[in-house]
Amino acid sequence: xxxxxxxxxxxxxxxxxxxxxxxxxxxxxxxxxxxxxxxxxxxxxxxxxxxxxxxxxxxxxxxxxxxxxxxxxxxxxxxxxxxxxxxxxxxxxxxxxxxxxxxxxxxxxxxxxxxxxxxxxxxxxxxxxxxxxxxxxxxxxxxxxxxxxxxxxxxxxxxxxxxxxxxxxxxxxxxxxxxxxxxxxxxxxxxxxxxxxxxxxxxxxxxxxxxxxxxxxxxxxxxxxxxxxxxxxxxxxxxxxxxxxxxxxxxxxxxxxxxxxxxxxxxxxxxxxxxxxxxxxxxxxxxxxxxxxxxxxxxxxxxxxxxxxxxxxxxxxxxxxxxxxxxxxxxxxxxxxxxxxxxxxxxxxxxxxxxxxxxxxxxxxxxxxxxxxxxxxxxxxxxxxxxxxxxxxxxxxxxxxxxxxxxxxxxxxxxxxxxxxxxxxxxxxxxxxxxxxxxxxxxxxxxxxxxxxxxxxxxxxxxxxxxxxxxxxxxx
Numbered sequence: 001x002x003x004x005x006x007x008x009x010x011x012x013x014x015x016x017x018x019x020x021x022x023x024x025x026x027x028x029x030x031x032x033x034x035x036x037x038x039x040x041x042x043x044x045x046x047x048x049x050x051x052x053x054x055x056x057x058x059x060x061x062x063x064x065x066x067x068x069x070x071x072x073x074x075x076x077x078x079x080x081x082x083x084x085x086x087x088x089x090x091x092x093x094x095x096x097x098x099x100x101x102x103x104x105x106x107x108x109x110x111x112x113x114x115x116x117x118x119x120x121x122x123x124x125x126x127x128x129x130x131x132x133x134x135x136x137x138x139x140x141x142x143x144x145x146x147x148x149x150x151x152x153x154x155x156x157x158x159x160x161x162x163x164x165x166x167x168x169x170x171x172x173x174x175x176x177x178x179x180x181x182x183x184x185x186x187x188x189x190x191x192x193x194x195x196x197x198x199x200x201x202x203x204x205x206x207x208x209x210x211x212x213x214x215x216x217x218x219x220x221x222x223x224x225x226x227x228x229x230x231x232x233x234x235x236x237x238x239x240x241x242x243x244x245x246x247x248x249x250x251x252x253x254x255x256x257x258x259x260x261x262x263x264x265x266x267x268x269x270x271x272x273x274x275x276x277x278x279x280x281x282x283x284x285x286x287x288x289x290x291x292x293x294x295x296x297x298x299x300x301x302x303x304x305x306x307x308x309x310x311x312x313x314x315x316x317x318x319x320x321x322x323x324x325x326x327x328x329x330x331x332x333x334x335x336x337x338x339x340x341x342x343x344x345x346x347x348x349x350x351x352x353x354x355x356x357x358x359x360x361x362x363x364x365x366x367x368x369x370x371x372x373x374x375x376x377x378x379x380x381x382x383x384x385x386x387x388x389x390x391x392x393x394x395x396x397x398x399x400x401x402x403x404x405x406x407x408x409x410x411x412x413x414x415x416x417x418x419x420x421x422x423x424x425x426x427x428x429x430x431x432x433x434x435x436x437x438x439x440x441x442x443x444x445x446x447x448x449x450x451x452x453x454x455x456x457x458x459x460x461x462x463x464x465x466x467x468x469x470x471x472x473x474x475x476x
Contacts, residue, residue, distance in 0.1 A: 116471070116473045116474040117473050118425065118470070118471060118472050118473035119470075119471050119473070120468050120469070120470050120471075121468065121469050121471070122466070122467070122468050122469075123163075123168040123448070123467050123468060123469050124163070124167075124168045124169045124170050124467065125170070125465040125466050125467060126145065126161060126163075126170050126450060126451060126465040126466075126467060127159075127161050127170050127171070127172050127465070128150065128157065128159050128161065128465065129150050129451070129463035129464055129465040130145070130147075130148035130149065130150050130157055130451050130463060130465070131148055131149060131150065131181075131435070131436030131437070131451055131452045131453040131463055131464070132148050132149055132181045132182045132436045133145055133146060133147050133148025133149075133157070133181065133436075133438065133451060134146050134147065134148075134183060134184065134185035134195065134438065135185075135438035135439075135440045135448070135450060136185045136186075136187050136193050136440075137187070137440055137441065137442070137443075138162075138187070138191070138193075138222050139187075139191045139222070140222065141165060141166075141442070141443045142162045142163060142164050142165070142222075143162065143163040143165075143440050143442070143448060144160060144161075144162055144173070144185070144193055144220060144222070145160060145161050145162075145163065145170075145438070145450065145451070146159075146160040146176060146183075146185060146193075146195060146220070147159075147160070147176060147179065147180045147181055147183055147195070147198065148181050148436075148451065149181040149182075149201070149463075150463035151463070153201065153203045153207075153209050154181075154201060154209075155179070155201050155203060156179040156180050156181045156198070156199060156200045156201050157179055157180075157181065158175045158176045158177075158178065158179035158180070159172065159175050159176075160172070160173050160174065160175060160176060160220070160227075161173055163448060163450070163467070165442050165443070165444065165446070165448075170467075173225045174220075174224075174225045174226045174227055175227070176195065176218055176220075176227050177216075177218045177227050177228070177229050178200060178214065178216055178218070179200050180195070180197070180198035180199065180200055180214055181198055181199055181200075181201075182198045182199055182238045182239050182240075183195055183196060183197050183198025183214070183238070184196050184197065184198075184241065184242065184243035184253070185243075186243045186244075186245050186251050187245070188219075188245070188249070188251075188271050189245075189249050189271070190271065191222060191223075192219045192220060192221055192222070192271075193219065193220040193222075194217060194218075194219055194230070194243070194251060194269065194271070195217065195218050195219075195220065195227075196217045196233065196237075196243055196251075196253060196269070197213070197214050197215065197216075197217070197233060197236065197237040197238055197241060197253070197256070198213075198214050198237075198238050199211045199212060199213050199214060199238040199239070200212050200214060211238070212236075213236035213237060213238040213257070213258045213259060214236055214237075214238065215232045215233040215234070215235060215236040215237070216229065216232045216233075217229075217230050217231060217232060217233065217269070217276075218230060230269075230274040231269070231273075231274045231275040231276050232276070233253065233267055233269075233276050234265075234267055234276055234278055235258050235263065235265055235267070236258045236259060237253065237255075237256035237257070237258045237263065238256060238257060238258065239256060239257045239287055239288075240255070240256050240257065240287030240288035240289070240304065240305075241253060241254060241255050241256025241257075241263070241287060242254055242255060242256075242289060242290070242291035242301070243291075244291045244292075244293055244299050245293065246268075246293065246297065246299070246323050247293070247297045247323070248297075248323060249271060249272075250268045250269060250270055250271070250323075251268065251269040251271075252266060252267075252268055252279070252291070252299060252321060252323075253266060253267050253268075253269065254266040254267075254282060254289075254291060254299075254301060254321070255282060255285065255286045255287050255289055255301075255304065256287045257287050261285075262285040262286065262287055262305075262306050262307060263285055263287070264281045264282045264283070264284060264285040264286070265278070265281050265282075266278075266279050266280065266281060266282060266321070266328075267279060279321075279326040280321075280325075280326045280327045280328055281328070282301065282319055282321075282328050283317075283319055283328055283329075283330060284306065284315060284317055284319070285306050286301070286303075286304035286305065286306055286315055287304055287305060287306075288303075288304045288305050288337075288339075289301050289302060289303050289304025289305075289315070289338065290302045290303060290304075290338050290339075290340060290341035290351060292341050292342075292343050292349050293343070294320075294343070294347065294349070294368045295347040295368065296368055297323060297324075298320050298321060298322050298323070298368070299320065299321040299323075300318060300319075300320055300331060300341075300349055300366060300368075301318065301319045301320075301321065301328075302317075302318040302331075302334060302338035302341060302351050302366075303315050303316065303317075303318070303334060303336070303337040303338025303339070303351070303353055304337065304338070305337060314336065314337035314354070314356055315337060316333045316334045316335065316336060316337065316356060317330065317332075317333055317334075318330070318331040318332050318333065318334060318338075318366070318373075319331055331366070331371065332366075332371070332372070332373050333373075334351065334353065334362070334364055334373065335355055335356070335362045335364070335375075336353045336354045336355040336356040336358070336361075336362050337353045337354055337356060338351045338352070338353040339352060339353040339354065339383065339384045339385070340352055340353070340384045340385065340386060340387040340397070341387060342387035342388065342389045342395045343389065344365075344389065344393065344395070344417050345389075345393045345417075346417070347368055347369075348365045348366060348367050348368070348417075349365065349366040349368075350363065350364075350365055350376070350387065350395055350415060350417075351363070351364050351365075351366065352379055352381075352384045352387060352397060353384065354383070361378070361379050361380070361381065361384070362375070362378075363375070363376050363377050363378065363379050363415070363422075364376065376415075376417075376420040377415065377420050377421050377422045378422065379397060379413050379415070379422045380413060380422070380424075381397055381398075381399035381412070381413050383399050384397050384398070384399045385398055385399055385435070385437065385439075386398045386437075386438070386439035388439050388440075388441050388447050389441070390441070390445065390447075390472050391445045392445075392472065393417055393418070394414050394415060394416050394417070394472070395414065395415040395417075396412065396413075396414055396425060396439070396447055396470060396472070397412065397413045397414070397415060397422075397425075398412050398437075398439050398449065399412070412424070412425040412470070413425055414472075425470070425472075434452040434453070434454060434464060435452050435453055436451070436452045436453050437449055437450060437451050437452030437464075438450055438451060442469075445471075445472060446469045446470060446471050446472075447469065447470040447472075448467060448468075448469055449467065449468050449469075449470065450466075450467035450468075451463075451464050451465065451466075451467070452464050
């Protein structure tokens, strides 16, 4: 039996298996991967999505013919540019020319997919409307959403739910031990999720309410869908503290607010013991700052605010945390307060924020090698909320989606590190104000934007359950 016959048989078996599972939609990406892995003894990633089995079968057959012709190297186009998967003589990740990827036995019109335009599309709505919650990508590709707040008084939530990208639907999972909003969530190396701090809101019969900052922490186990309490922090924290997974597996929590104070303190969580220990204090108390793990294992903290003394003080300073010594050192200054940050593929950190004095925005790149800052491009979006690194190296910046008085769809931008330029990415498809939402990169390269609130003054009807997907497309 030759390689092509073996592939045909394995492909047919995989197709039958996929049909037997009664999936909501045909999944050629998974089917092809299973068939090719079986035929060649190793896993192969198929980067495209197809709408019909017929198109997929034609492309799969053409791909296998290409395997036989080039002597075992499996060549596929990837998102608008040729790429190589496998092949003993090819450097991993290297690009091949179009002539190298074309199979002599395959028709180009059947094996080449044209560019796909970037787009926003609605997906399933969450079970519970919520804002100021966390969203965590799990190892199985689903997204865990936990806590947050909603209701006429903005009560904290204990509920959690899972988003399945394959079906575009949400299902409830186990509720947290404690209701909380404005907390952090960190995926640990063992696949569990650590949720820390935040606040719980108590509402009294007379309609008044108080917020209680939390020191407690808990763990979500994706295998059982349950939550269990773990050690509590030494200091309660909520509103704008950060949690960063370090290279050694511990989690660094820094800053925020607690019991009416802006915090400079930091703590470390050890997943092995489930306990917390104090580490060095930041040089400046701050909240609403950014914290980014660098390739050298240090953590870059930028911007934020310090409202001590009743004044408004957006911070322009940056600091570096060294896990080896547990100490912080100054890392330069920014032209404004950093609202969000993303580490690029080359190890540099993109920080976007508001100019001081305003109005206006800035974008700066931090180079860990030279410990220098340089200006890059001019983003338009103000009040940047999330920065998501896409697989192609660009960064999707999402700000407040519209404004209360003039809702629009133009509050998303793309940063291209190759040119240092910004271009409009279209806002999410909901023509309304949206804040307190999350943006999560999915395994297929799309970005899930979910939840938030549409107006902080309009009461219970403002909390959003809607979600949308941003597809960056495949180039032009």
